[in-house]
Amino acid sequence: MFKKLLSSIGIGSATVDTKLAKAQYAQGETVEGVVEIRGGSVEQHIDKIDLALVTTYIREVDDHKFEEKAVLARHKVSDSLTIGPNETKTIPFRFTLPYDTPVTLGSSKVWLQTGLDIQMALDPQDRDYLTIEPHPLVTAFLEAARQLGFRLHHVQCEQAPRHWQRRLPFVQEFEFRPASGAFRGRLDELEAIFFVSEHGVETILEIDRKARGFAGLLAEALDMDETLVRFTYGPNDLASLPQLLANAIHRYS
Template sequence: MSIFKKVFASIGIGAAAVDTKLEKDTLTAGEEVWGEVEIKGGSTEQKIDEIYLSLYTTFIKEVDDKKFTDTALIDRFRLTESFTINPNQTKIVPFSFKLPDDTPITAGKTKIWISTGLDIKNAVDPTDKDFIKVLPNPVMNAVFQAVSNLGFRLHEAECEEASYRLRRRLPIIQQFEFVPVSGPFKGRLDELELVFFPASGGAMDLIMQVDRRARGLGGFLAEALEMDETNVRITVSPADMPNMQQKISSVIQRFS
């Protein structure tokens, strides 16, 4: 390789291209993701230091009372050791990885995607971006169905920066906000907010924020002082699924 081709390669001219192909793009957290990365060599020989897959989501961040959308890294997966791709060569790298249990689901404003990158020293690293749809697991589905049967409708779902009290592996939480449109809690609650955290054995730790409707002057003052919200933490498991509606209803009844 001439010195000019070396220089061109180092600044990204005639560089390798990358394309990731997923076996399927609709998944559940905890499921195995299968696919392959196709690397096509450019007009010059290049050393690829590594191939990596990064799993990202969007979240709402607040700074100085201003909200904006930011990007959070959920996990990162390294696929290969370093190798050299020759001019016009095509290399296929198969992969599989487990979608983390705490991956947010695709709902509301939340987007999830896999970004593929080649790490090339002193070069403009080529990347590829593939959106995926993440579905709720069976326990989450049972909770959502129970809440719907109780007359609540999903109003908003988004990821936001987690407080230190709620922060776990990720610096974000996904919050689901429901409003009562019918049933026993219409007129009694303003909203019901849910946050899920994975637990062992397929269970989920569920935080429920029950926002009671203000009544009269005392209720208005309580609402103004944010004293009308009650945070409840329970654990729901696959064993609860047949009676999930009764379990969720009894909790809301106690605090509404």
């Protein structure tokens, strides 16, 4: 009875360890691994085992910024089971990363949180950080921007305006600065948001024109120097992507 009481408050109870096949994945890739449960000093019943894919984003309220957590996906590893004293169980899992999983650049972090649902006990959890690479189509955009002389300056997940929200309450913004090439001196920065799907990428570009003369300075002061452009491309556009991107920016810069 005393051992059961200790177990119910999290002393001598089961522990969990999630082991991934690898730590680096691309958006849309399949994640595989195993959840290893080790029994404590008494037998315990586990109602379920689940995984949560988690990230953080910045939310702004009255000019104050707060970091919020967001669950990108959940995956059930197992229904109810019983783990005996000092017993070890290994359960495999696999799931597909959502296309809108943030890339782990800049301040963006993504982790897999494993939880054991044990009645009347502290919920044992395990946190495993992942390295998320861009989807190949997004990688192609980053390379096209580099060829045009842009340097990736900042990446951050921020709360999205309602009309930009899709499945999640935030978007990941990629901010570029023109370091060389035709757009140096013409643009202050270029920002991009990617909505990846099976068929291609919808990109929202914010083109921040460099102020030129009094009219340009006035436009900049009134935030009229920024233009939003919807830019879409797919696998068949990769060879010409640098030129397509250059044309879109030229049109509005």
